[in-house]
Amino acid sequence: MTMNEHTFISALKSQFNGEQHEFRGESTLLIQRDQLLDVTRKIREMGFERLSDITAVDYFPQENPRFHLAYQFTSLANHATLGLRVPVPGVNPSVATIEGIYPNANWRERELYDMFGIQIDGHSDLRRILMPHDWEGHPLRKDYPLGYEEPQFTFNFDEIDVRKPYAKD
Amino acid sequence: MAQIEEANLDGMAHLVSNRAIKGETMILNMGPQHPSTHGVLRLLLELDGETVISCIPDVGFLHTGIEKNMESKTYQKAEVMTDRLDYMNTTGNNLVYCLAVEKLVDLDVPVRAQAIRVIIAELQRFSSHLVWLATSALDVAAMSAFLYCFREREMILDILELCSGQRMMTTFFRPGGLWRDVPVEFEAAVREVLKVMPRRIDEYESMLTKNPLFVDRTVGIGKISGEDALAWGLTGACLRGSGVAHDYRKFAPYSGYEQYDFEVPIETAGDVYARYLVRIHEMRQTLRIIEQALNTLPMGPVRSNNHKFVPPPRSEIGTSMEALIHHFKLWTEGFNAPKDSVYVAVESPRGELGVYLEGDGGPKPYRVHWRTPSWDNLQVLPVLAKRCLVADLVAIIGSVDIVLGDVDR
Numbered sequence: 001m002t003m004n005e006h007t008f009i010s011a012l013k014s015q016f017n018g019e020q021h022e023f024r025g026e027s028t029l030l031i032q033r034d035q036l037l038d039v040t041r042k043i044r045e046m047g048f049e050r051l052s053d054i055t056a057v058d059y060f061p062q063e064n065p066r067f068h069l070a071y072q073f074t075s076l077a078n079h080a081t082l083g084l085r086v087p088v089p090g091v092n093p094s095v096a097t098i099e100g101i102y103p104n105a106n107w108r109e110r111e112l113y114d115m116f117g118i119q120i121d122g123h124s125d126l127r128r129i130l131m132p133h134d135w136e137g138h139p140l141r142k143d144y145p146l147g148y149e150e151p152q153f154t155f156n157f158d159e160i161d162v163r164k165p166y167a168k169d
Numbered sequence: 170m171a172q173i174e175e176a177n178l179d180g181m182a183h184l185v186s187n188r189a190i191k192g193e194t195m196i197l198n199m200g201p202q203h204p205s206t207h208g209v210l211r212l213l214l215e216l217d218g219e220t221v222i223s224c225i226p227d228v229g230f231l232h233t234g235i236e237k238n239m240e241s242k243t244y245q246k247a248e249v250m251t252d253r254l255d256y257m258n259t260t261g262n263n264l265v266y267c268l269a270v271e272k273l274v275d276l277d278v279p280v281r282a283q284a285i286r287v288i289i290a291e292l293q294r295f296s297s298h299l300v301w302l303a304t305s306a307l308d309v310a311a312m313s314a315f316l317y318c319f320r321e322r323e324m325i326l327d328i329l330e331l332c333s334g335q336r337m338m339t340t341f342f343r344p345g346g347l348w349r350d351v352p353v354e355f356e357a358a359v360r361e362v363l364k365v366m367p368r369r370i371d372e373y374e375s376m377l378t379k380n381p382l383f384v385d386r387t388v389g390i391g392k393i394s395g396e397d398a399l400a401w402g403l404t405g406a407c408l409r410g411s412g413v414a415h416d417y418r419k420f421a422p423y424s425g426y427e428q429y430d431f432e433v434p435i436e437t438a439g440d441v442y443a444r445y446l447v448r449i450h451e452m453r454q455t456l457r458i459i460e461q462a463l464n465t466l467p468m469g470p471v472r473s474n475n476h477k478f479v480p481p482p483r484s485e486i487g488t489s490m491e492a493l494i495h496h497f498k499l500w501t502e503g504f505n506a507p508k509d510s511v512y513v514a515v516e517s518p519r520g521e522l523g524v525y526l527e528g529d530g531g532p533k534p535y536r537v538h539w540r541t542p543s544w545d546n547l548q549v550l551p552v553l554a555k556r557c558l559v560a561d562l563v564a565i566i567g568s569v570d571i572v573l574g575d576v577d578r
Contacts, residue, residue, distance in 0.1 A: 023509045024272050049399040053512065055525050055538035070525060072512050072540070076399075076415050083512065104402030107548045125184065130229035130577060139237055146241050 004080040008046055012039065021085075028070075028083035033095060036086055040071075040098045048073040048082060051102035054109065056088075056116045060142035066090030067116060071098075094119035115140040184225050185215045194222055197559075201230050205308050205563040208573030210547070214559070221562055224554045226547055231577035239537045243503030244270050244344060247534060252338040254539060255575035257297040260289050260329070261517045263342040268423055269513040269526040270344040273506045276478050282346040282471040283425040287462045288359065289332065289341065290424075291455045295366070296325040297518035298452050305445070305567030306377060309386040314376050321369055328358045345479035346472035356463065363460055370452055378449070387442040391553040391565035394439060401552065402545035404520025406447045407569060411439035417516035424515075429461045441568040448570075478504045503532030510536075519543055519570055543575035 009020055009027050016039055019030040031039050052072040059066055065087030073082045088095055095112075097120045099105045109120045110129040117138035120126055128135060137144050152160045188194045200211040209230035215222040235254060239247040251262040264286055271278060278286075303318035326336040332351050333339040341348050377383045393403070395411040408415055416433040418426040434450035436443035473479045480499050481492035506528030514523035520542030529535035546569045553569070554562050 024275065024511055026511060028510075051402055052514065052521060053523055053525060053538070053540035055536075055540075057510075057527055057536045070510065070512075070538075072523070072525075076413070076420070079420070081421075081512075102402070103400055104545050104548055107544065127181075128229075130232040132229070139234060144237075146237060 004075075004078045005082065008043075008078075008080060008082060011046070012042065015042065026081075026083060028085055030085045030087070033086055033088055037096050037098065037101075039084065040101050043073055043082065043084070044101050046075070047077045048075040048080075049077065050074040051098070051104055051108075052081070054105060054112065056112050056118060056140075058116060058140065058142045060090070063090040067093055067118060069095060069112070069118075088118060092119070093117065094121055096121050097123040099123060114138070117141065181213070181225060185223050188217075189215045189222070199559075201227075206566060207304060207571055210566075210571070210573055210576075212550075212562075214562070216559065219558050219560075221554050221557055221559060224551045224562070226550055228547065228573070228576050231573045233578070235578045236537050236539065239534055241533065243532045244506065244534060245499070245503060247537070248343065249338075249340055252340055253574065254578055255517065255519070255522070255541065255543070255572045256337065257300055257572050258293055258517050258519070258522075258575075259337055260286075260293045260339055260341060261515065261522060263340060264290050264424065265513055265515045265517075265522050265524050266526075267342045267344050268515065269511055269524045270506070272511045272513055273509070273526055273528055274344075274478055274504065276345050276475060277473055278346055278424075279470045279473060280425065280467050281350075281469045284462050284466050285347060285351055285471065286342055286424050287426065287429070288459050288466075289329070291459045291462070292325050292328060292359070292362070294518045295362075295452055295455045295459075296322045298448050298455075299325075301448060301518070301567075301570045302373060305564070305570070306383070308563045308567040309383060311377060311380070311383060314373055317369070317372065317376075321366065324358075324362055324365070328355070328362070331355060331358060343472075343479070345475065346470070350471045356466075359459065359463055363456055363463075366456055367453070370449065374449060377445070384442065386561075386564055387445060387568070388438075388440060390441045390557060390561045391568060392438070392440045393549065393553055395437075397552070398439070398549075401549040403549060404542050404545065405516070405518070405570075406444045406451065406520075407546050407549075408520065409433065409435045410444035410447045412437035417514050417521055421514070423513075426458075428465070429458045431458050441564050444568045444570075505530060505532055506534075508535075512540075514540065517542055519546060519572065519575065539578055541575045541578065543571040543573075547571045547576055 005027050012029055016031055016035050021028045052074050055070050057068045067088040069086040071084040097109055109123055112118045113120055113126055114128040114131055115138055150160050189196055195216045197214045197216050199214055200206040201209040211227040213225040235250050239250055248266055251266045252259040254262050299318040299322045303315040306314040329339050330336045333341040393411055395413045398408045398411040412435055414433045414435045419433055431454045434447050436446050476495040480496050485492035486496050508528055508530040510527035512523060512525045514521050522542055523540035525538040526534055527536040553565050
């Protein structure tokens with residue numbers, strides 16, 4: 001962690017009381033869900049021009065918090081990177097959109113909605129993005145099974161064909 | 170017959186203008202099987218005559234659930250999937266994955282392996298740029314560049330085959346080093362590339378850079394300012410074409426890039442032509458890096474000797490009990506990584522390629538997320554394509570250089 005990153009983290013901590021985490025030189029700040037917009041606005045003011053990444057992690061069966069959202073910001077001017085983590089509960093998971101501050105959050109938040117079923121409040125275009133629009137379930141949740149296709153052999157072809165989901169006629 | 174749902178604007182009406190709803194403008198479906206969308210990209214275009222009023226990209230046709238699949242494999246085995254993400258930059262994907270695993274478990278890589286990684290990743294960058302040049306020139310109807318570029322790309326794919334036995338999906342880099350050392354023919358083959366390519370780049374430039382037809386089709390098209398490019402998260406040549414000198418090889422050097430002397434080319438115009446110039450310049454810089462890395466290539470091992478993470482050499486297994494145990498443990502169970510997360514980014518030919526890797530103390534990644542450059546570079550397409558002609562839209566898609574395997578993962 002560079003000196004710059006130290007000052008940014010301590011400035012954020014003094015204002016928002018986040019929990020700081022260090023691992024292999026990466027600094028991450030854990031904040032509460034309702035602080036997200038204020039913290040992001042502050043991060044943008046501090047000169048982080050780029051939102052690199054947003055992703056989520058599912059800690060199922062743990063329910064509160066079930067998800068952690070992980071944001072990555074980059075500042076070219078200050079030569080610094082910063083991670084942000086936001087816990088989200090498993091019941092009615094939702095989080096505010098930061099699209100107004102970083103426009104490229106649009107698709108990344110749609111991905112969160114699609115893959116984890118996290119509702120993004122205030123998002124301008126909340127549709128599924130990778131999965132088909134009539135897909136059921138959210139694939140990257142840990143309680144969503146990793147699907148596979150049953151292999152059909154000559155001796156059990158018809159038997160498996162009956163329960164195999166595809167357009168048959 | 171199962172009922173096939175007809176495409177309609179339900180749920181997308183807020184993305185088009187009111188005139189489309191009244192039927193005054195035309196909604197045109199471009200793709201997913203369209204030669205100039207560079208893969209399975211579907212664009213919903215709202216057209217007024219030939220002018221694009223709005224453009225709605227529809228992605229996900231190539232979604233293969235790589236992130237989900239990687240969660241069910243051990244760290245070593247999951248790497249095979251990374252090749253399949255951005256199929257124009259396979260070794261670059263391997264590189265960022267290996268760097269992330271190495272950072273997560275705190276594993277050192279021998280200097281020789283680092284240098285070879287640089288050479289191969291740069292060769293791959295060069296070949297990716299060749300494919301970009303070929304296809305994007307073809308999009309603006311320059312047929313001959315296409316044929317030349319694919320001829321030269323074979324030279325590089327041959328080198329990859331020489332090292333790994335595979336032309337494209339190499340999985341040559343492994344956590345802790347390389348699969349094995351490069352063969353003796355490697356140096357001569359790379360020197361041949363270094364000798365031939367500068368002349369060939371001049372050749373491409375003589376076909377395109379001052380060609381009035383090419384210049385007419387590209388100058389002033391698909392403009393974006395540096396500030397907007399940053400806000401939209403653009404990286405790679407799209408960002409550098411708008412005058413922002415950001416390159417992960419300089420911003421946060423990895424794999425020994427800090428030892429090599431090279432420039433980060435920028436252009437300020439921010440249009441299709443500027444992105445073209447940046448990439449052409451980048452190809453020359455790539456050759457410079459390869460040359461330096463090859464000239465200073467150190468001797469020594471190419472795999473870490475920490476056998477808790479890296480399998481011991483085959484020769485030891487027959488003589489050493491410990492080596493046999495390590496081999497067995499690594500290939501049946503894998504190695505355990507701490508319960509924490511890292512984010513590592515590298516400069517792929519398209520921009521910032523990042524991987525978020527989280528371990529849970531066990532041998533399988535708990536969560537892998539790919540921050541792929543094409544995702545953000547494609548997202549900005551509606552902004553770039555605002556009020557351009559359909560023919561120019563094709564040039565813009567070409568200049569952004571998306572790979573749909575990279576977008577959809």
